Amino acid sequence: MIRPGLTFKLSVLLACIGVLASGATGYYAYHANRAMLVNEAGRSLLTSTELLGQRFSASIDDIGADVLVLASMPSTAKVAQTDDGAGPNVARERLAQVYSSFMVHHLEYLQIRLITRQHYGLELVRFDRDSDGLVRVERGNLQEKGQFAYVFDTLTFAPGRIYTSPISVNHEYGTHAAQGKPTLRLGTPVSNASGEVVGVVVIDIDLAVLLKRLQSDLPSDYQVYLANEWGDFLVHPDASKTFGFDRGRRVLMQDSFSVTRPLFEQSQGEVLANGLAQPRQAAGQVLAFVRRPFGDLEGNRFIVLGLAKPLDDVLSGANLLGNQIVRMVLIFSVLALFLAILFARALTKPLHILAHAATHLFAEHAMHTLPLNRTDEIGVLARCFERLRREIKSQMDVLHAKQRELVHLATHDVLTGLPNRVLFMEKLENAIEEAARRQECLAVLFVDLDRFKQINDQFGHSVGDKVLAAVARRLKQVLCSADVVARLGGDEFIVLIEGPRSQEAAPAIASRIMATLNEEVRIDGQSMTVGASIGISQFPDDSGTAEELLLNADAAMYAAKSGGRCAYLRYHDVLEARRREQAEQAGQPYMRAGEGAPEGHEAEPTA
Template sequence: MKYGIAFKLGCLLALFGILVTGLTGYYSYNSSRSMLLKAAERDLLTAAQVLGRNLGSSLESIARDTRLLAGAPQALQLPGSTDQELREEVESELAQLFRAMLQVHPEYVQIRLISASGHGLEQVRVDRDDEELIAVRGADLQEKGHYPYVFDALRLQPGEVRLSPIVINHERGAHSGLGQPTLHVSTPVADSSGKVFALIVINIDLDRLFSQLQSDLPAQYKVYLSNRWGDLLIHPDKRRTFGFDQGRRLFLQEEFPDASQLITNEKHENLVARSVEQAQQDRQVAAFVRVQANVQSKERFVILGLAQPQSYVLAEASRLGLRIAQVVLLFSLLALFTAFIASRALTRPLKSMTQAVQQFSRERRVSDLPPRRDELGVLARSFREMQEEILTHLQELTESRSALEHLARHDPLTGLPNRRVFFERLEHALANSRRSGKQLAVLFVDLDHFKQLNDNLGHSLGDHVLQAVAHLLRSATRESDTVARLGGDEFVILFEVVEDPQHIVTILDKLHDRFQLSMLIDGHEVKVQASMGVSLFPRDGDDIEALVQQADRAMYAAKNAGRNTYAFNLSDTPS
């Protein structure tokens, strides 16, 4: 039996149609996989960089708290307190200050004042024991002079801060810190002559610190942390962490070989890596960044990483692959049916579709194909829907990156700028004021008896109170002013340009009057009052630390004056 040319041409065109459709589907599927993987890598790297910046900001904040405690008046009074009763009173006040700091920072598990003499005897010590804060006294105070965080820190100059290597805490009687990953932050305390007589040491619970930092990350993201040698400190499987504490060493570079570049080559700041699992579905896609220590530390840097299963990233590609396979099958059947009738008509739409898919892969732009009402039109619309779905997912991933950036710079409860943004704006405003010679002001606001309100009415209503106070502060200030939440019930306002200091007094009076009004929150009539303190540039200080400290002192002066008032001395204000 002889076959005519029409049959052969039809078969050839049908085969060609099936081949083109199959190749197009395969190319689209691979392109989709590649784009999704690259998008996931970019998101992981962005999230890791944000988390790294947040970790750096947290360490800087801890260092600032350590310096703040070292400069506390109660600590500086100790060398001159020869009277035992007076000394005990000063130590009691210092313990209360430590307790307040531990209440504000749940990641702090222990704060101590350690003497430079007496083999490093602890003088004042407050520990966290689950939810309870314990002031350790008398015979329970220990000698710590043989620990590096003591004798190394004693070599520092006043104001310098030392970060210890991250280790498991084996110190006797450490309460909640015992057996937990910990970081010691210490700084010298010097008297008026500059002689170091003691240390302030803060113990940080590493697990709780990272729980706070990663609370806003997607659930599928897993956190990795290693020291500068690659020893695993944080890992999804806790059994693989702190191997050196158990007589064995488990390294990050054994699981992610590419991560060794961050350890051995200081030119690399970040990279994307794959884990070494044999099964494709078990592999991890990860991004790592090097986080530098900005204070005195033998660690110099740590390696921080985020990972997620490759199977999770490619799950969407599998669904797209199924749709592509369906489209390919449909077109193949249509090609077999129509190839014998319209062989020439088949080549043009197939070519257009192939070019459209290639253009989408290169430029991520959906091209318009000529409208058709036949099966090829169905195929073209299916490709368009597939491309639009890919673009939608890419857009969602981009929005997730933006959301992570926003969370890194704003307080999640009130929506106000956070501590990091406030200090950035204050630094910028100070630079402008130095150039222009104009004044600026910092207003520190602390709610009175907020802890009592929280305990009596519940944390949920307390959160609503904080949101209402944030709205009150925004409504009483100008758009050019920065209202930020530092944490807890502490707020701060930056007035970038102060033409007349009397204007600040007017705002203070307005805020004071508004705080006298009751707030209706969740059906409760709540009386919220605040103590406020103001510092003025350049009168009260020429740098960030001085201005914030003076505003904080003014706020405490208002509290000492009976609360529900403000402190701002205009007598020395330039006219």
Template sequence: MMRPGLMVKLSLLLALIGVLASGSTGYYAYRANRTMLAGEAGRNLLTATELLGRRFSVSIDDMAADVLVLATMPSSALIAQSADDLRTKEDRARLAQVFSSFMLHHPVYLQARLIARDRFGLERIRFDRDGHGIVEVREANLQEKGQFAYVFDTLALAPGHVYIGPITINREHGAHYAEGRPILRLAAPVATPAGGVVGVVVLDVDLAVLLKLLRTDLPPDYEVYLANEWGDFLVHPDASQAFGFDKGRRVFMQDSFAATKPLFERTANSVLINGLTNPKQAHDAVLAFVKRPFGASAGNRFIVLGLSKPLSDVLAGANLLGDQIVRMILFSSLVALVLAILFARALTRPLQILTHAATHFFADNATEALPLKRTDEIGTLARCFDRMRREIKSQVDALHDKQHQLAHLANHDVLTSLPNRMLFMQKLDAAVHDAGASGERLAVLFVDLDRFKQINDQFGHSFGDTVLVAVADRLQQVLSKGHTVARLGGDEFVVLVEGAYSSASASDLAADIVRALESDLPVNGRQVVVGASVGISEFPQDGVSARDLLLNADTAMYVAKSKGRGFWQRYGDLSDEQRVKTAYENTIANEN
């Protein structure tokens, strides 16, 4: 039975490689496209959510300005005090016209009222919105509202401040169209020229109309979520989930979407949930949530706004691409098979010529060849080239060893084998660039030995070099693998601290270094105490470039050394006078 020849083997191999390459490329393109579309949709959704949140905050501020305008009108204080006086009827009519105008020009307002402080918070002026337009409630139907929080809390405010109530369901009877609807109340105290608060102006805002106006330019497939600072849903695509506290059962956003818990724990301001990578949290959807303060003068209260988009809409383009990819893979597989056959036929013919040439090329200097099992032309050619490969490899390996030695000598201190100044600055530059892109922090610790000069003078330079080696070993013992320690020259060392850390951890590390070098160092049978002073600079607050961080750490070290031996100093804790003075003295010392 004849074995398949080289051309058949090579044709099958090349065809298989082509099919695998096209298939894997198509699959990767499909998966990458899905991920890219979901990621881009998430970013767009988060941007739209943040924009919606800013619009909501701006709208609250605008409505607060409206209520202040009504509250600060001179006739408001006059009517709040003496609406029954015949002399004020004309003023009341003009003020009522202003209230009516506000209602007509602001469809978001369900009610506009002027409520007096006296007579148990009796309404003096009231306009409601019903299904047909604006309705003025006459005197016989005006109600006492002094028992409501939005009245007595507002009366307790100083003039010029605005009360912003919680978003809730309006359960006040006789409120026309506003009764039973989700509302937001804004109120401001009405004060006399002498500063006495005599009443309040209240605007009831239709939450549904407000959100409809805010999301006018959002795509129709976006769904809106809104929760208060406790997590109660105020707006939900499923209306039965909203205002659960009004129905006797509370429905929380953080229970429905666990990823939003950091928003209510005040540890995050935005959350993005991708249903493609996290289907348990967001089934067949992409969601974005942002936390916004609830009104400019509302203290620590906040709301959480969310938008969602169906994942099927996001991935519609990827599914179309997947169908195209399948057809392309089938076509490319067929093309790969044809090309593999043609290429194999073209390759085997010159291989015979190359085999003959290679065999005669080494004939004069023939040595014992390795016993390769292949019997075809490739086997013969392999034996020839294997001998050549080993010779070349030995030369290349020797060259690489020398290159590695030279590279190590160029970037490391000869005495301690630590990175030298050039390598350290390269690492610091790269770390600063990465930290600037990721928002992480890093620190530079400048370490200067306190007693090295006395040791060097007393025991000689050779002993001093041994001390420097021992100091380098001690520093590496103190530091973790994530830190980089280098020797700048003389008795100066520097440490790069990367990754998530706090200012306190950098200070703790400096204290550890000081303690470690205050301990005895065994050097040639002697116990030597070197001691060190450490300066700390941090990115980004103490510098945004490698040069500035190193110089500022050096400045902090000089201040630490001026305190005596065994101290450390953070650059951020220095006064401007200390920084300028120390930098000037350091420059003079370096020039001398």
């Protein structure tokens, strides 16, 4: 598999930088444009909402002015004070014509009524609206309204004040088209010449028609929300959520749009929210809400008016810009890739020449291609290569010699020249694999010097080191050339015997080792005897792994040393001794491993 070279990597790096730069710029432009469009839409919505609120307040004020005009007519006070609605009355008929004219010119008016203070608030003049137009309610159908708040509250007002009712659903009997519609009532007292309140003029307003007229010039994708001072929806795109208090299931604006809570707490006058920055509070929309007082300020009446626009409509322009940005990013990415390849090839060509010279350091033809005559950094580097080649060549022979020496030191004991534990374990594992393949045996002899510590303490470490070297020489003399002897560390040596002879030869070799180590050795004019204890483990009888063979031989050696120094013991005999001891402790007859087998002999120390 061919790995990508420096030219490819540098081209990719430079191309990525160009792509990332153009992509980041496009990404920032796209998101900045989205945020700008959403913010602009929010400001536009807020302006429209405020304008709609001002129109609503102005319309309420205009209706209030109409109420005052009707109440201030001289014939109004006269009819309210003297008429009982029973017979013909010229003044009443003139008022009826005026009321009819007001109804004709104001389609949002559902009812206009003159109600006297007398006769329990009897209606004297009343015009309703139904599907066919205006309806004047005649004497037999006129009702007493003194029990309604818009009558008895208005009668307590001073002349000139306007009563504004809460916005509610009209459930009064016989109201024609006003039945079941959201209604706002404005009323004012009627006073006579002496200032005594003798009746009230009340206008019922169709809130839906009023808002429809006010929002006629708004874009069609705007959604209108309207709530009273308690938060009940009066206008909502989903009609089932309006006037919930009238159906026993209140739906509050502050619950649907939590951002509007400050408006109802009267801590803020307007709020903005959008689904881009506040996805939980304005999912998929841009919202603007304003709190707008209306009617008599002393009544603390206000509405919360809101406009919403789908976020997708607001961001439609940003999506078009995003498509253009993607095209531009792709074009600039291709251009960046092309320029990156050209620049990378121009930059890496001398480096390829240097790399070829570095990989063929001792080839003369490779050195001839170096730009040695260049005066820039590439030329300096090429001349450095030439000097390095000569210096490295002179050091290679020394390095190889040192390497061979290090390999030997890593696998051999420095003091005795014997293989160390690492090399011995490697040879032992290979020997086990070969013995298993040939179905042969091998033996491991663990040799521990008996009196080495006393010699070391008595004569010093330098003499101890010479003793270890002498022991190593004697071990090699005793063993065959095919046998392996290694020093594990301290005064411990290990011997590997391979082949079919290992099972029978191991005890004999152990005896020869003990015999040669019991002979006196003379070091620096001092005579001394070392002696050794030996443990024997065999493959495959005692174990099938190198580590376990070594541990078993070690265990057999310690058993031989504890039974008396200058002895050897097989691991098999150690196990038999343990079984015999366990049988004696349990009070049971001892049987050797394998029923009916003759009892084996214990290992006898040999000198």
